[in-house]
Amino acid sequence: MMMDRCVTTLVLYGGQIDNVLGAVEMRDLVLAPKAPLAELLRPVPFVPEQQTVESLLQFFRKRRVDTAVVVDEYGGVAGSVSVEDVAEELFGPLQPHDATEMAELLGPGRYRLSGSLPIHDLTKAFGLRPGRNSVATVGGWVTALLGRIPQEDDVARWRHVTLTVEHMERHRVASVIMTLEGKND
Structure with missing residues (x-):
């Protein structure tokens, strides 16, 4: 379940992982549980795998987003990165790893x-x-x-x-x- 992992954004893809459709915010799913996913889908930005932590922080601030899809040098999807990931890289864990589920x-x-x-x-x-x-x-x-x-x-x-x-x-x-x-x- 999404809340077990404190997921706030889901990146959706069609068929293959390299076919990113967009992202859905957890709060939108909670507020409209029966809405078709296509209606809740938002564009998600892409960033290169080589981007530095500092430039990612600036990217998130400037674009006012909290999640981006990471692409490798061949243009394939390597994963996703969140503003929380960047903050943890800069400042260390934001909460203890053994924290109870919230x-x-x-x-x-x-x-x-x-x-x-x-x-x-x-x-x-x-x-x-x-x-x-x-x-x-x-x-x-x-x-x-x-x-x-x-x-x-x-x-x-x-x-x-x-x-x-x-x-x-x-x-x-x-x-x-x-x-x-x-x-x-």
């Missing part, structure tokens, strides 16, 4: 989220913008919505999102079940 797809429009999932990652993966609360994590967001320390089975609602506290560890939200209304049919 999100799990449970069914259409239904996800188990770690309470420590950064709001930035939630925004990137699902296109949700939880307002201007000064919170950094999903657990903090649920706490802010409830206005108190949550308890297991507490329910918080925000727009078309229902957040049910699944598990607490002392006073910390450990996991939340997020349901996107209208996405579970």
Whole structure:
């Protein structure tokens, strides 16, 4: 499943890997699960295999994209590269390799989220913008919505999102079940 690997962009190809069709953002799939892939497909830029990390960083900033297809000297697809790959090359791992999974797809429009999932990652993966609360994590967001320390089975609602506290560890939200209304049919 895509969320098991924190994938935010899928590069699609037809028939052979060298026939790249474009890219699909995970948040678009989540927000429109029944839409044909052709409607969600976006152009994806290509970069040469020899491009330096520094020039890739400039490329991503200038083009305002976060994924590119890497081509070898013969014009064949060698793989893909993301802005996260570049950041890790420059600054080291962005999260520990043994980090627990932060999100799990449970069914259409239904996800188990770690309470420590950064709001930035939630925004990137699902296109949700939880307002201007000064919170950094999903657990903090649920706490802010409830206005108190949550308890297991507490329910918080925000727009078309229902957040049910699944598990607490002392006073910390450990996991939340997020349901996107209208996405579970």
